[in-house]
Amino acid sequence: MYLIRCLNTIQSLFVVLKRRLLMKSWRSPINLLWFSQLLCISLMEMSGPFWPLFLRELPDVGDNIETWSACIYAAPLLISGFVTPFWGRMGDRYGHKAMLLRAITGLAVTQGALCFCDTVWQVLCWRMLQGALAGVITAALCYATAIAPEQHRSRVIGHLTSATAGGAILGPVLGGFLIQWLNFQALFALSALFCLTVSCVLTFRLERDEPPAYVPIKIRSGVGYSSKYALIFLMFAIFLMQAAKALPSSWFALFAEQQLSVTPFITGLIFSSAGVGMMISAPMWGKRFDNIEPKERLIKLAFISSVAATCYLMHLYSDWLGLIIIRFVWGICLGAMLPILQATMIHLMDSHKKGGIIGQAQRFIKFGNLAGVAIGALVLHYWDFQGGFVFAAVVYVVVSFVLVLATFWLHQSSSSTEPV
Numbered sequence: 001m002y003l004i005r006c007l008n009t010i011q012s013l014f015v016v017l018k019r020r021l022l023m024k025s026w027r028s029p030i031n032l033l034w035f036s037q038l039l040c041i042s043l044m045e046m047s048g049p050f051w052p053l054f055l056r057e058l059p060d061v062g063d064n065i066e067t068w069s070a071c072i073y074a075a076p077l078l079i080s081g082f083v084t085p086f087w088g089r090m091g092d093r094y095g096h097k098a099m100l101l102r103a104i105t106g107l108a109v110t111q112g113a114l115c116f117c118d119t120v121w122q123v124l125c126w127r128m129l130q131g132a133l134a135g136v137i138t139a140a141l142c143y144a145t146a147i148a149p150e151q152h153r154s155r156v157i158g159h160l161t162s163a164t165a166g167g168a169i170l171g172p173v174l175g176g177f178l179i180q181w182l183n184f185q186a187l188f189a190l191s192a193l194f195c196l197t198v199s200c201v202l203t204f205r206l207e208r209d210e211p212p213a214y215v216p217i218k219i220r221s222g223v224g225y226s227s228k229y230a231l232i233f234l235m236f237a238i239f240l241m242q243a244a245k246a247l248p249s250s251w252f253a254l255f256a257e258q259q260l261s262v263t264p265f266i267t268g269l270i271f272s273s274a275g276v277g278m279m280i281s282a283p284m285w286g287k288r289f290d291n292i293e294p295k296e297r298l299i300k301l302a303f304i305s306s307v308a309a310t311c312y313l314m315h316l317y318s319d320w321l322g323l324i325i326i327r328f329v330w331g332i333c334l335g336a337m338l339p340i341l342q343a344t345m346i347h348l349m350d351s352h353k354k355g356g357i358i359g360q361a362q363r364f365i366k367f368g369n370l371a372g373v374a375i376g377a378l379v380l381h382y383w384d385f386q387g388g389f390v391f392a393a394v395v396y397v398v399v400s401f402v403l404v405l406a407t408f409w410l411h412q413s414s415s416s417t418e419p420v
Contacts, residue, residue, distance in 0.1 A: 041167025088359020158286025277331025
């Protein structure tokens, strides 16, 4: 009897040790992905707010700086919106590590080429190529969800989302410093150099993920055929969510200057407080939602979307200090909405085709951003700041209804398992 107890104890210790080794085996590369994504997003965002300053140095821009700035900013988003699903499917077929290295190396090459541009058309061409080779976020998500246990996927997606938010905060600060003390050529050159460094590190530190054998894309067993309709609603919710997020971005600085009478530094603090809230909250939301069923997730996200709508309405009745707090709360909402929606979509799909579904989600994210900027400009042209925030709040309310409809289709599909 004593011998049997000893053997059982030893067996339990081996089980615990095996679990810890497995956990370490997937946590380490995901942490490496987090730092790599933080750095790459920061490098991409360094030039974002400063394109008008760079373009006015080129001889062929003339008086159309605003138009060219919009084209230079929007072109890679538009191109990447079309090609991202393709790169996701290529990751499913050839491995997501290869796609990650391709995206980072492509970013390095295009950023380096911008150093030598002396016409606006050259800048536009390289930016379009940058969009065509894009996919760092998609590839990192696909690789992470491929190696992480299913019960931790929401946490992992939230963790990587916090890196994206952190890069969006850090990038403009670094870019402003480099432009003020050096020049744009130094900004592009350092960006290319660091991207190449990240690519080399990932080449040797990340293990190659083996692409699975071909399996027809289908809804996960036990979820049902009607889940394809739920996925359509989730894609639409992502599009609307990103449109609402981007809608005030093109005129927020004007709103802060004219309505709040604040300096550019305070405007930066107000604007970035949402990113801080998103960066802090995304991993915690992921951990909280990991063990919640999809239908319950969507109901909770519908409520969070209504909170985001309320935050937009409160923009109209706050001073600058209160607005920092409101946008921080709004950022906490953002930290839940997009990562958990993507995790839910991955949960509903067959595990062999994560790249395709994540690529589709990224497509709707990019198109939503473009639509939000365009709609925001139109709303401000025909209305005012108040109308812009009210319109964006209404979009978040529509997101809540769309998520409720998606929940209905998930409920309808509980007894069906036909393939998509």
